[in-house]
Amino acid sequence: MENTNIKDFQIGKITQGYFMIKSATVRMTTTNSQYMDFILSDKTGEINAKWWEYKKELGDNFLPGTVVKVRGMVTEWQGRLQYRVDKIRLINSQDNISPEEFVPTAPLKPEDMLGEILKYVIQIKNRDIKEIVSRALNERKEKLLYYPAAMKNHHSIRSGLLYHIMTMLRLAERVCEVYTHLNKDLLYAGVILHDLEKIGEMDSNELGVVGSYTTEGMLLGHIVQGIKMIDRIGKQVDADPEIVILLQHMLLTHHYEPEFGSPKRPMIPEAEILHYLDVMDARMYDMQKELEEIKQGEFTDKIWVLHNRQLYKHRLLADDETEQEAIRDK
Numbered sequence: 001m002e003n004t005n006i007k008d009f010q011i012g013k014i015t016q017g018y019f020m021i022k023s024a025t026v027r028m029t030t031t032n033s034q035y036m037d038f039i040l041s042d043k044t045g046e047i048n049a050k051w052w053e054y055k056k057e058l059g060d061n062f063l064p065g066t067v068v069k070v071r072g073m074v075t076e077w078q079g080r081l082q083y084r085v086d087k088i089r090l091i092n093s094q095d096n097i098s099p100e101e102f103v104p105t106a107p108l109k110p111e112d113m114l115g116e117i118l119k120y121v122i123q124i125k126n127r128d129i130k131e132i133v134s135r136a137l138n139e140r141k142e143k144l145l146y147y148p149a150a151m152k153n154h155h156s157i158r159s160g161l162l163y164h165i166m167t168m169l170r171l172a173e174r175v176c177e178v179y180t181h182l183n184k185d186l187l188y189a190g191v192i193l194h195d196l197e198k199i200g201e202m203d204s205n206e207l208g209v210v211g212s213y214t215t216e217g218m219l220l221g222h223i224v225q226g227i228k229m230i231d232r233i234g235k236q237v238d239a240d241p242e243i244v245i246l247l248q249h250m251l252l253t254h255h256y257e258p259e260f261g262s263p264k265r266p267m268i269p270e271a272e273i274l275h276y277l278d279v280m281d282a283r284m285y286d287m288q289k290e291l292e293e294i295k296q297g298e299f300t301d302k303i304w305v306l307h308n309r310q311l312y313k314h315r316l317l318a319d320d321e322t323e324q325e326a327i328r329d330k
Helices: 110-123 127-144 160-178 184-193 215-219 222-236 241-253 269-291 321-329
Strands: 014-028 034-042 045-051 067-077 080-090 202-204 210-213
Touching: 014 210, 034 080, 045 067, 110 127, 110 160, 110 184, 127 184, 127 222, 127 241, 160 184, 160 269, 184 222, 184 241, 184 269, 215 222, 222 241, 241 269
Parallel strands: 045 080
Antiparallel strands: 014 034, 014 067, 034 045, 067 080, 202 210
């Protein structure tokens, strides 16, 4: 049987292939039988998988970040594809497989993305803001090269956090060209710092696979962790207390709603813009990811993170510049 990529899975088909385990949790059925709940991924996507015939002596080896060979049936559950695992094993030397082949990654080299971000830091004129941002980046730069921005949702890929920050900075630069009253220093700093403590919130390996949340991440979350970081670094560089408070306000409010972790809504224009840049970048990433998996003229399945909306891939959404030119010529 040929190996099949996740993007080519079809309901009712028996398939096999090599996949990276993103998460693996032992759960109980309604009849008190144990099963293993996986998120499996390759470079083309990810899928929820159930191993109903769970065996503890084997299951203990299936940890996040490991690559396995799986055979099973593609099914559907609540409008989403699901994989029923019939056979599963760890890869061996005879498979001639490298784990890096199965990790979805950002489309640009992490070193190049970090270099672009540092160019924005250079543009920051306020001494205190630049010092806080520079020190924060320097503390996290090694892990920033490979960390995802989330365990499951937007930018949950290797170097996804860098990619998220970089694309938001590009957006921020253009927004400041329109709304010239905005303070670039504050906005650029807010973009760079707003999710930086995801590195302290999640426990990721160098492949960008998150195995779990840290204890502090579970109890506090990256927003509170980020506020603590700004306070600590602000004291180290003897920053103006108001600068520290403004940066903390940017982080505190960027989720906007209390139920999403922000106890206050933005009270300065830069914080308002930061929130919408964050939402815009996350939504565009999620939409592009889903639309890449279908053909033109088709609708996606319902997407939970987009309020169960179905997206339509119209013919004007060309895959490359050649298609765009062909459309314009018509």
